[in-house]
Amino acid sequence: MRILTVVAIGASLVACHSPVEVSGLYVAYDGTGALVRCDEPDKIVYVNDSGLAATYRQAATHPYQRLFVRLQGVRADSGSIYGGAHYFVVQRVLELRLPRPGECPRLVNAAPLARKISHTWRQ
Numbered sequence: 001m002r003i004l005t006v007v008a009i010g011a012s013l014v015a016c017h018s019p020v021e022v023s024g025l026y027v028a029y030d031g032t033g034a035l036v037r038c039d040e041p042d043k044i045v046y047v048n049d050s051g052l053a054a055t056y057r058q059a060a061t062h063p064y065q066r067l068f069v070r071l072q073g074v075r076a077d078s079g080s081i082y083g084g085a086h087y088f089v090v091q092r093v094l095e096l097r098l099p100r101p102g103e104c105p106r107l108v109n110a111a112p113l114a115r116k117i118s119h120t121w122r123q
Helices: 002-016 050-059
Strands: 020-029 032-037 044-047 067-075 078-080 083-085 088-097
Touching: 020 044, 020 050, 020 088, 032 050, 044 088, 050 067, 050 088
Parallel strands: none
Antiparallel strands: 020 032, 020 067, 032 044, 067 088, 078 083
């Protein structure tokens, strides 16, 4: 009976956090990164994925270069109902490349990611 309860609780937690696909501009710094989604340009989402950060460093030609990314994973916001940090747990990197003209048009006037977050560039 105890195992059945644990399985039921685990299944309900997984159901609550079903994977979603997000896209936007990503910048890696200091072993982690930040994403500004195309559909939510006023919100910075923290992406703590060392594999994605390493791939970013190979693709980026200069520090803090914004790259277009499509990710699959789950949202993991923290804080209270009045605010908090927004996180994204990556399950799969679908695409990482230079942004194309006209892609994510709402992000053109978004504040630079590197200026909103304290950072260090490492190669």
